[in-house]
Amino acid sequence: MTRQRVAIVDLLDNAADHLDAKKLLEQAKRRVPDIDKTTVYRTIRRLRQLGLIDELDLLHFRHDGHFYELAPDKMHLHIVCTGCGQVREASPQAWADVEREIQAQTGYTIEMARCEVGGYCPECQKKR
Amino acid sequence: MTRQRVAIVDLLDNAADHLDAKKLLEQAKRRVPDIDKTTVYRTIRRLRQLGLIDELDLLHFRHDGHFYELAPDKMHLHIVCTGCGQVREASPQAWADVEREIQAQTGYTIEMARCEVGGYCPECQKKR
């Protein structure tokens, strides 16, 4: 295992918010100053192929690139505040039902799901 | 209303599958041969700002760009077959429940949602 990979995985593991490739690179540089963006992208791709991380867009609220997070064992929903851009996650209570219904309706087996919701957080609702 | 806009809106309106900017350009060229990609992108942006079309990624199964569809009145889920890439839509039955639960859980008001699910369609399940 190389130092650069350790750094990237570690960052994803301990990230407070969702990271995109640029932030990942910036922060990894603190640990491995010579790390290149290519390595970041290559590592992301591997981890994604292995199913270890998930890719998000967060509704492109900030930019058109992608964000990454360690693949959770349970499906969850990302909710982006259209006012302040803050991202929250809702627990997957309802998801099991949705999944069952989709399977019944379409005959598909569900392997993965990305659900991104936009709305106003309680604070931003007051300001309107 | 310009000819190029009519062409683009018309294509989105009558599209059988989901279109990305490139396909939109190709197909619009049949009607307005000199139309430029810039016009396509600008029109897409306007329509999106007006809330008339929705942007999808379809889990980036084909590429990292975006797909567009006329904004439906009811929320629905896109389900992409991981085997053959075919896209289906599931009706929004379950969505109302999910939405209610998210609102209760987080206090957010929900303005929009994009839900993309990956799995295997019945045909591809047989082939495995």
Added chain:
DNA sequence: ATAACTGCAAATCTTTTGCTTACAG
């Protein structure tokens, strides 16, 4: 040893911007 991993530069792809000309109301 040797196969996998890295950095660097250049290429590719999608989308945006600046500017000048053309068109619709």
Added chain:
DNA sequence: CTGTAAGCAAAAGATTTGCAGTTAT
């Protein structure tokens, strides 16, 4: 007329590829 839209070329941002040198096992 007058503002809005179109086309063209060039720029910008995200991601990938080719290649030669380096590192882990």
